[in-house]
Amino acid sequence: MSKKLELHIGELRCDVPGCGYQTDYAETWETIADCIGRPCPKCGASLLTAEDYATMMMLYGVSMCSGDAPEHAERVTGTIEMNGTGEAVITPTFGPGQ
């Protein structure tokens, strides 16, 4: 049974305009804290700020408290983008295969 709200961590992307660096692997909830302050190998900026980490942990806490989804509930997916300030932009994705 799945939760009403499930969060998965994707690749980390450098927030510096024009850098474009992105990891080629996804972090996990167990390893993400180790990424705070990790320097971008391309430009040296932090790949994960403490502010974004705090937002991630708040969202993770909400997902853990969300309860189980009904068996035939409609599924909506989306992305959460952050830019180092702790602000999160949530964009839902609708369509087949979601």
Ligand SMILES: [Zn+2]
């Ligand atoms: Zn960078």
